[in-house]
Amino acid sequence: MAAIATLATAPILAQTQHALVGQSILAGLLSTFVLAPLLGLSLVLYGSSFIAPSFSSWGLGAMVGPLLLWIEGVMRVLGQMPFLRLEMPYFSGYWLVPLYGCLIAIWRPVVRRA
Numbered sequence: 001m002a003a004i005a006t007l008a009t010a011p012i013l014a015q016t017q018h019a020l021v022g023q024s025i026l027a028g029l030l031s032t033f034v035l036a037p038l039l040g041l042s043l044v045l046y047g048s049s050f051i052a053p054s055f056s057s058w059g060l061g062a063m064v065g066p067l068l069l070w071i072e073g074v075m076r077v078l079g080q081m082p083f084l085r086l087e088m089p090y091f092s093g094y095w096l097v098p099l100y101g102c103l104i105a106i107w108r109p110v111v112r113r114a
Contacts, residue, residue, distance in 0.1 A: 002028030008103075011096050014088045022084040023075075030074045038067040 006024045014020055041063050049056035078084065 011099055015091060015093050015096065018088050018090060020086040020088060022086065023078040023081070026084075027074055027078050030078075031071050034067050034070050038064060038071075041067075 002025050006021075010020055041059065045056045045059040045064065048059075
């Protein structure tokens with residue numbers, strides 16, 4: 001999904017930021033295994049905050065905090081690698097219309113049998 005999102009937004013980023021960013025795919029892969037426990041623990045601790053607020057605050061600081069630090073560290077380290085950023089010259093936004101038109105033309109919905 002990170003690769004699809006990167007490819008879909010690459011022309012817009014190239015037009016507005018004049019760069020193509022390669023960090024997003026690698027950052028998505030390095031952060032994926034942390035997101036499931038992060039979301040699960042956050043929801044459980046939020047649900048238990050009405051019963052035991054002190055346990056919930058401890059859990060957020062002790063368990064959820066390091067997971068968020070991992071994601072922040074990945075973004076910080078990958079953001080400092082200049083070879084993952086490809087500078088682009090200015091181009092007109094009118095090139096986006098045929099590009100996305102071609103992408104829509106080759107798109108085909110996946111038909112699954114019931």
